[in-house]
Amino acid sequence: MNKWLKTILFLMASVFLTRMIPFSSLFRNLDTMIHEFAHALMTLVLSGKVLRIELYADHSGVTYSSMLTPGRSILVSLAGYIGASLFAWLLFYLYRKGRHIWGLGLMTAVALVSLLLYVRGEFGMLWLTGFIALNVVIMIFGAKISKYYYLLLAFITLEESVVSAMYIGWASLTRPSQAGDAANLAQQTFLPALFWGTLFALFALWCARGALTLFFRKEGTANAPRSRRFDRA
Template sequence: MNKWVKTILFLLGSVFLTRFIPFSSLFRNLDTMIHEFGHALMTLVLSGKVLRIELYADHSGVTYSSMLTPGRSILVSLAGYISASLFALLLFYLYRKGLHMWGLGIMTAVALVSLLLYVRGEFGMLWLTGFIVLNVVIMIFGAKIVKYYYLLLAFLTLEESVVSAVYVGFMSWTQPSRAGDAANLAQQTFLPALFWGTLFALFALWCAKGALGLFFRKEGTSRSSRSRGLRRA
């Protein structure tokens, strides 16, 4: 079967199955956090000023910034979806290398920086606090479940990075003015929202294909190692 078809089918199955995991909806804000942190980080890199970040219970968010020229604003608008997709890929790369504790540490550090410096609003601050505390508890006391907890976060982040990007791609076709970052980019460039929305969707799918390739390669390697161990025994 074509790898792209496999990727799409697996993502669809994953989105469906993870809906049955209790409280999984709360963890979907992780992708929103990374998306908005990507905007903020690019703003700082370009010498702009991050005013605040808002995270909402419906998994949406917004980053307020200032002191950016029109050209630099394009890069800031691009950073959200691209950061979220690359972060999902990074999580699976770390899993393949057996560095899931590093991955949890990175997620926790981003959440802590966001909480201390940028996120305002009751829900966002409460969510970040709970996420940080849960991560720390699992890293210290949850040795038996940390791998599965990490995989849950990795898959939910991957799903959300693709679903949100595809949704913006769809909106850029049907209601371009409401297509979020794609609409912002259309206002700042000569290219329509359709171009940017499609770009975000394709990039997210490309990262998902790479992430799932890393996951299955890791699982295949683990099964092969166990088989060799049994034969030696």
């Protein structure tokens, strides 16, 4: 089967299955947190100022920043979807390397920094507090389930990175002025929102393909003799 088709079909099945898990909707804000944190991080890298981040119950979010030139604003707008897709890929890389606790620690650290420095608003602060507390409990007392908890977070993050990018791609076609980051980029460049929305969607699918390749390779080689295991860097 074509690898792209396999990626899409597996993602569709994953979206359906994870939505059957009780309270899984609460974890879908993880991708939003990473998306907005990527905007904030790029702002800081470019010497801008992050004013605040807001996370909402409908899994949307917004980052407010200042002191950015038009050219730098382009990079900040690009960082959200691209950063979220790369982070999802990173979670599967860490899983393949047997470092899922590192991944949990990284998610917790991002949540903690976001809570202490940037996120304002009742829902966002409450969600981050609960997420941090749950992660700490899992890392300390949940050794037997930490791997499965991590995989749940990894798959939900991967799904949301693709679904949100696909949504913005569709929005850039049907209502380009309301297409979020794609609309922002269209205002700052000579390229239409449809170009940016399509770029985000294709990049998310490419990262998803890489992430799932790592996942299946991990499962397929888990019991192989150490001396005969070959990994591609």
